[in-house]
Amino acid sequence: MNYLKQMLCGLLILASSAESYAQPHYKIGISDSFQPFNYRDAGGELKGFNVDIARALCKEMQARCDFVVTPFSKVIPALEEGLIDFATSNFLITPERAKRINFSAKYYRSTTSLIGSLDSSHQSPMAILSDKNAVIATQQSSAQANYLKANSQVQIKEISSIGAGLELLRQKKVDYLIAPTLFALNFLQKSENVNLDFIGNPIDHPDLSGSVHIGISKHHPQLKEKMDHALNAMLVNGQLRAIINQYFPFDVY
Amino acid sequence: MFTDSMTDRKPRLRQLIGRLALLLIVSFCMLIASILGLSHSASQLAQESQKHLLPKIHEHQRAALNLERLEHMGDLVAYGGNISLIRKNALAAQVLAYQPSFELNESTQKIVRTTFDQIKQIRTVRQKLLILQGKPNNEGTQLNTLLRQEEQLRALWAEQKLDLFELQNRIISTATQMQTHTMQQISLTHQKILLVGGSGITILLLVLAAISYQLLKHLVKPVQKASNALLSIERGEDYHLKPARYEETSTIYHAVDRLAVNLKTLHDMATTDSLTSCLNRRYFVEQAELALQQAKQDNQSLALVMLDIDHFKKVNDTHGHATGDMTLKHFSQWVKQNLPQGGRLGRLGGEEFAMLLPSYDEAQAMMLADHIRSEIAEYSANTEEIPAITVSMGVRSLTAVTDKLDRLLSQADKALYHAKAQGRNRVVSYSGFINSASTGSGSSSPQKKSLPPLNRERP
Numbered sequence: 001m002n003y004l005k006q007m008l009c010g011l012l013i014l015a016s017s018a019e020s021y022a023q024p025h026y027k028i029g030i031s032d033s034f035q036p037f038n039y040r041d042a043g044g045e046l047k048g049f050n051v052d053i054a055r056a057l058c059k060e061m062q063a064r065c066d067f068v069v070t071p072f073s074k075v076i077p078a079l080e081e082g083l084i085d086f087a088t089s090n091f092l093i094t095p096e097r098a099k100r101i102n103f104s105a106k107y108y109r110s111t112t113s114l115i116g117s118l119d120s121s122h123q124s125p126m127a128i129l130s131d132k133n134a135v136i137a138t139q140q141s142s143a144q145a146n147y148l149k150a151n152s153q154v155q156i157k158e159i160s161s162i163g164a165g166l167e168l169l170r171q172k173k174v175d176y177l178i179a180p181t182l183f184a185l186n187f188l189q190k191s192e193n194v195n196l197d198f199i200g201n202p203i204d205h206p207d208l209s210g211s212v213h214i215g216i217s218k219h220h221p222q223l224k225e226k227m228d229h230a231l232n233a234m235l236v237n238g239q240l241r242a243i244i245n246q247y248f249p250f251d252v253y
Numbered sequence: 254m255f256t257d258s259m260t261d262r263k264p265r266l267r268q269l270i271g272r273l274a275l276l277l278i279v280s281f282c283m284l285i286a287s288i289l290g291l292s293h294s295a296s297q298l299a300q301e302s303q304k305h306l307l308p309k310i311h312e313h314q315r316a317a318l319n320l321e322r323l324e325h326m327g328d329l330v331a332y333g334g335n336i337s338l339i340r341k342n343a344l345a346a347q348v349l350a351y352q353p354s355f356e357l358n359e360s361t362q363k364i365v366r367t368t369f370d371q372i373k374q375i376r377t378v379r380q381k382l383l384i385l386q387g388k389p390n391n392e393g394t395q396l397n398t399l400l401r402q403e404e405q406l407r408a409l410w411a412e413q414k415l416d417l418f419e420l421q422n423r424i425i426s427t428a429t430q431m432q433t434h435t436m437q438q439i440s441l442t443h444q445k446i447l448l449v450g451g452s453g454i455t456i457l458l459l460v461l462a463a464i465s466y467q468l469l470k471h472l473v474k475p476v477q478k479a480s481n482a483l484l485s486i487e488r489g490e491d492y493h494l495k496p497a498r499y500e501e502t503s504t505i506y507h508a509v510d511r512l513a514v515n516l517k518t519l520h521d522m523a524t525t526d527s528l529t530s531c532l533n534r535r536y537f538v539e540q541a542e543l544a545l546q547q548a549k550q551d552n553q554s555l556a557l558v559m560l561d562i563d564h565f566k567k568v569n570d571t572h573g574h575a576t577g578d579m580t581l582k583h584f585s586q587w588v589k590q591n592l593p594q595g596g597r598l599g600r601l602g603g604e605e606f607a608m609l610l611p612s613y614d615e616a617q618a619m620m621l622a623d624h625i626r627s628e629i630a631e632y633s634a635n636t637e638e639i640p641a642i643t644v645s646m647g648v649r650s651l652t653a654v655t656d657k658l659d660r661l662l663s664q665a666d667k668a669l670y671h672a673k674a675q676g677r678n679r680v681v682s683y684s685g686f687i688n689s690a691s692t693g694s695g696s697s698s699p700q701k702k703s704l705p706p707l708n709r710e711r712p
Contacts, residue, residue, distance in 0.1 A: 109352065109353040109354065110353075111348075111351050111352065111353065113348075181348050181351070182348065185344055185345060185348045188344050189340075189341045189344055189345070191337055194337075194340065197344075198344065198347055201347065201350075201351055202348075202351040209353060210353060211353075249322065249326070249345040249349070250318075250319045250322040250323070250345070250349045250352070250354075251315045251318060251319055251322075251354065252352065252354075253315060253354075
């Protein structure tokens with residue numbers, strides 16, 4: 001009798017593994033403090049543009065997906081180690097990143113802006129970047145952090161999550177925060193942030209603006225093609241535009 | 254007759270057919286290749302437009318839509334009732350104005366950024382104005398200045414909106430142009446395919462026509478000519494074959510020629526006398542029968558003349574058979590020289606000959622016969638290798654449609670014997686001989702004598 005139970009269990013496991021073979025299962029790396037891209041709502045549920053994009057992609061690829069909440073700075077290592085399969089984490093393509101992970105086709109486009117107090121909004125960002133006394137917060141291991149290190153004289157404050165940077169800015173522990181413009185827009189549009197503003201216009205530099213991509217683990221060499229196909233399908237059938245309209249005041253593709 | 258020597262080398266028909274087949278294959282392959290090439294380029298064009306042009310068109314459409322959004326944001330900044338709304342839209346307008354979507358071209362970017370600058374100005378003025386209006390005792394002069402500025406800026410904004418509208422139209426028309434251009438290119442390629450296909454098929458047909466012509470000229474025609482020549486040979490008519498160009502047809506022509514020669518030999522052997530080359534008895538009778546039928550049918554006259562060399566046995570006995578044969582040869586040669594068109598000479602046996610003279614009446618036949626008679630007497634006297642000879646002849650002409658050949662022949666024979674009986678070396682007509690029974694005329698001879706009784710005496 002016991003033996004029979006064991007056999008049944010074994011069969012069930014086999015059956016379920018066969019099913020999971022038929023339907024791929026992906027782990028998606030995502031951070032949870034980057035409104036409106038990826039954040040938690042009041043109920044603690046993951047929400048945002050990237051979350052919707054990832055879900056729609058999985059549906060299009062007929063895959064089962066699970067989100068693995070990962071701080072932005074850990075996303076690329078996790079992809080390298082194969083802990084996650086892909087990450088909808090607003091990646092600009094840089095040569096260093098391209099060595100470590102694969103990238104999907106673009107899914108939207110972005111620029112980078114400096115935000116700070118309303119009083120300094122008339123200043124030029126380039127002037128601030130050459131100011132040795134200025135303290136600028138930046139997301140650890142982001143394109144912006146790399147840019148600051150390479151192109152500015154400012155004091156750089158690297159933060160593990162952009163949420164922490166916003167807090168520092170509110171408390172005036174840093175003078176400025178450098179961040180993706182669309183993210184900053186959402187933050188600045190909130191009524192509690194009326195005393196903050198963009199500092200000048202977006203910073204004009206190829207490392208800081210352009211097309212944004214999904215990072216894909218090199219453990220899945222075929223996944224890029226599959227994902228690009230799915231993205232194109234979403235572009236053609238209007239799904240991508242519908243998701244964009246839900247989160248942004250204009251078409252960011 | 255085919256007059257071509259077999260010795261010079263001729264190209265082979267097989268090579269011609271091989272070349273034609275190669276031509277056909279090459280032109281067919283070229284047609285297929287060009288159509289495949291074009292359809293490949295058409296599909297590439299379609300793929301290209303799918304891959305590059307379609308996204309570009311979409312990019313333009315998105316830019317046009319975003320311009321509309323920008324205009325809407327500007328409107329909210331210019332006319333919005335509360336500071337928060339103005340701020341929100343001004344921020345969004347700033348982000349949008351610097352969004353890479355507008356990197357279509359420099360002029361678009363420039364217009365979008367001046368639009369944003371205006372929105373920023375309106376925002377500054379209207380924020381100040383709204384704050385001032387919110388205060389209970391505001392200073393009239395500053396308020397008025399701001400109101401005036403607001404009015405001016407709104408007027409400028411209205412103008413700017415016209416620029417934006419124009420830009421939007423430009424972007425959309427560019428997208429439309431791209432689309433039209435692609436469609437044109439695709440339809441052009443299709444036209445090219447049709448053109449190439451059409452002309453290719455025409456060329457192929459021309460090639461086929463050329464091949465058919467070549468095959469007709471060098472294969473079918475020669476074979477036809479050869480078979481016509483065979484038919485001519487069968488009918489005993491003459492034929493003519495021009496030299497064939499190819500070895501195989503040339504071989505056929507030579508075979509036809511050999512056949513013709515063989516047939517002629519066989520025919521001659523069957524119809525002529527080998528010594529004198531005159532018609533033999535059987536063939537002469539056959540020919541005479543045909544001529545008689547023809548004469549009756551055409552209502553023409555016809556004459557038969559029997560000839561017999563006088564005292565030929567003596568020639569053989571005195572001079573030997575060789576001289577006898579020689580005499581026969583010369584004799585028939587001299588007679589033949591006098592034969593009119595269609596006239597025939599047959600050797601009926603030994604030294605007995607018969608002459609067939611279509612369309613000759615009795616008088617004409619008598620005249621010709623007498624001329625031959627005198628010529629032979631003269632020629633033979635002047636020819637050293639044979640003795641002098643004379644000849645007797647009996648003439649019978651067709652008088653009634655009921656006349657049968659054997660009757661005519663036997664009547665001519667009777668006339669001949671009459672000539673012999675009258676003393677030889679003379680011509681006697683059957684009618685004259687019958688009439689002479691009463692009138693005593695009807696023979697043509699050096700000496701006119703009354704007819705002795707008819708008896709058959711061999712010379």
